[in-house]
Amino acid sequence: MPFLRPRDAVLHYACRPGDPARRAIVLANSLGTDLRIWDGVIARLPADIPVLTHDKRGHGLSDVTPVDMATHIRDCADLMDHLGLRDALICGVSVGGLIAQGLAATRPDLVAGLVLSNTAQRIGDADGWNARIARVQAEGLEGMADEIMERWFSPGFRAAHPADWAGYRNMLLRTPAPGYIATCAAIRDTDFTATTRALRLPVTCIAGSADQATPPALVQGMAELIEGATLHCLTDVGHLPCIEVPATLADLLLDLYGRLP
Numbered sequence: 048m049p050f051l052r053p054r055d056a057v058l059h060y061a062c063r064p065g066d067p068a069r070r071a072i073v074l075a076n077s078l079g080t081d082l083r084i085w086d087g088v089i090a091r092l093p094a095d096i097p098v099l100t101h102d103k104r105g106h107g108l109s110d111v112t113p114v115d116m117a118t119h120i121r122d123c124a125d126l127m128d129h130l131g132l133r134d135a136l137i138c139g140v141s142v143g144g145l146i147a148q149g150l151a152a153t154r155p156d157l158v159a160g161l162v163l164s165n166t167a168q169r170i171g172d173a174d175g176w177n178a179r180i181a182r183v184q185a186e187g188l189e190g191m192a193d194e195i196m197e198r199w200f201s202p203g204f205r206a207a208h209p210a211d212w213a214g215y216r217n218m219l220l221r222t223p224a225p226g227y228i229a230t231c232a233a234i235r236d237t238d239f240t241a242t243t244r245a246l247r248l249p250v251t252c253i254a255g256s257a258d259q260a261t262p263p264a265l266v267q268g269m270a271e272l273i274e275g276a277t278l279h280c281l282t283d284v285g286h287l288p289c290i291e292v293p294a295t296l297a298d299l300l301l302d303l304y305g306r307l308p
């Protein structure tokens with residue numbers, strides 16, 4: 048359970064060392080989750096591939112501070128620099144996908160390829176994020192938890208895995224409200240249309256047909272923006288394929304990993 052304070056905040060991360068000669072895979076989280084959402088994916092990746100996960104600021108065991116998207120991106124870069132990881136495959140889900148796009152644009156030395164899961168170059172609009180921030184300020188995450196869970200998971204996952212569904216609801220509720228709100232504001236203020244359109248590297252985009260947060264049409268718009276990107280739409284899967292279908296996500300990661308120059 049390592050921690051690092053590269054600048055003004057303690058960051059919690061986990062690094063499965065693997066073979067340092069192999070390219071690393073770096074996994075970046077969504078809003079209101081911690082690094083445990085990747086456990087099922089990591090278990091399916093070959094043991095010699097180094098894998099880095101972290102709790103972004105305001106989440107998990109990392110410090111809660113004001114934050115913008117540039118800071119989330121720099122934190123990920125700081126962890127990679129600390130561990131000597133370069134030229135990695137970065138996979139980000141939702142706001143983690145924004146972090147991945149921003150990392151590729153600002154630190155191309157760290158990024159060989161991207162898997163952009165259930166994300167876009169811009170997620171939502173200012174009115175929506177301001178309304179969510181106001182709700183969480185007034186009611187706490189408890190007041191919004193059930194509707195957020197509806198966006199996260201497909202009906203089939205909820206029916207088949209009620210204990211998991213309840214456990215991930217607990218994960219959401221344990222996110223500090225100030226940390227959650229700070230990342231909502233960071234998402235609200237981010238539009239990577241210009242820099243994502245300029246990316247020139249191998250990219251796999253993933254959507255879920257039951258994703259109510261970043262619906263397939265939104266992910267398709269991002270895929271069409273990036274030259275050469277491929278798009279996979281997973282049937283009856285919600286916003287978090289890393290939880291609902293970890294084997295499929297691991298296969299898609301390894302497919303791109305195996306094709307990187």
Ligand SMILES: O=C(O)CC1=CCC(=O)O1
Pocket residue numbers: 076077078079140141142143170195198234260286
């Ligand atoms: O909570 C949601 O609506 C889903 C989501 C949006 C951005 C993110 O990271 O998660």
